[in-house]
Amino acid sequence: DGGITQSPKYLFRKEGQNVTLSCEQNLNHDAMYWYRQDPGQGLRLIYYSQIVNDFQKGDIAEGYSVSREKKESFPLTVTSAQKNPTAFYLCASSIFPDPNTEAFFGQGTRLTVV
Amino acid sequence: KNQVEQSPQSLIILEGKNCTLQCNYTVSPFSNLRWYKQDTGRGPVSLTIMTFSENTKSNGRYTATLDADTKQSSLHITASQLSDSASYICVVSAGGGSQGNLIFGKGTKLSVKP
Numbered sequence: 001d002g003g004i005t006q007s008p009k010y011l012f013r014k015e016g017q018n019v020t021l022s023c024e025q026n027l028n029h030d031a032m033y034w035y036r037q038d039p040g041q042g043l044r045l046i047y048y049s050q051i052v053n054d055f056q057k058g059d060i061a062e063g064y065s066v067s068r069e070k071k072e073s074f075p076l077t078v079t080s081a082q083k084n085p086t087a088f089y090l091c092a093s094s095i096f097p098d099p100n101t102e103a104f105f106g107q108g109t110r111l112t113v114v
Numbered sequence: 115k116n117q118v119e120q121s122p123q124s125l126i127i128l129e130g131k132n133c134t135l136q137c138n139y140t141v142s143p144f145s146n147l148r149w150y151k152q153d154t155g156r157g158p159v160s161l162t163i164m165t166f167s168e169n170t171k172s173n174g175r176y177t178a179t180l181d182a183d184t185k186q187s188s189l190h191i192t193a194s195q196l197s198d199s200a201s202y203i204c205v206v207s208a209g210g211g212s213q214g215n216l217i218f219g220k221g222t223k224l225s226v227k228p
Contacts (some may be wrong), residue, residue: 102148
């Protein structure tokens with residue numbers, strides 16, 4: 001099955017810990033994205049990558065880091081510098097550079113600080 | 115400032131009835147407008163994507179319209195089903211080669227009751 005897979009579905013983080021969210025796609029898409037979704041809010045862009053070994057900050061990159069060592073993978077690390085990390089995190093991918101193609105989303109990871 | 119506003123915030127309808135969701139945007143430059151369906155706790159799934167030159171597009175019981183002059187879009191759902199209960203998100207692409215320029219609305223939460 002072609003698609004985009006996020007893991008884990010639920011993640012709990014203790015204060016001061018770094019955690020890494022996984023995102024893998026087998027759609028052969030060049031571009032990948034990480035979004036954060038809070039209740040009653042629109043999705044906000046954290047980081048995006050248009051090509052392997054390159055990525056750009058989005059609107060709310062502070063306290064997050066990413067890597068893009070492989071085309072298929074775009075992991076997101078939530079660092080201890082992110083003061084309010086409890087949220088629903090969504091990964092997406094799309095063909096680049098055509099802006100008029102679909103963005104496909106994973107099923108999300110719900111991160112909770114305990 | 116680029117913005118996407120959706121109305122109503124929430125809506126309750128009876129199964130079998132029709133409904134229309136609204137989206138107003140102030141995004142420049144405009145590339146395309148998308149409607150996504152998001153089930154609770156899941157990732158968004160694309161319903162339609164429309165470019166500047168398209169003013170209507172259908173996907174089964176979903177029909178989206180776009181008026182680029184007034185910067186308004188609507189999503190019409192015909193003969194609603196219980197499975198239509200979800201949040202519907204309007205997304206506008208601010209152009210350029212990257213889809214890192216997507217502007218998300220906060221969504222309309224639709225509840226379909228038997």
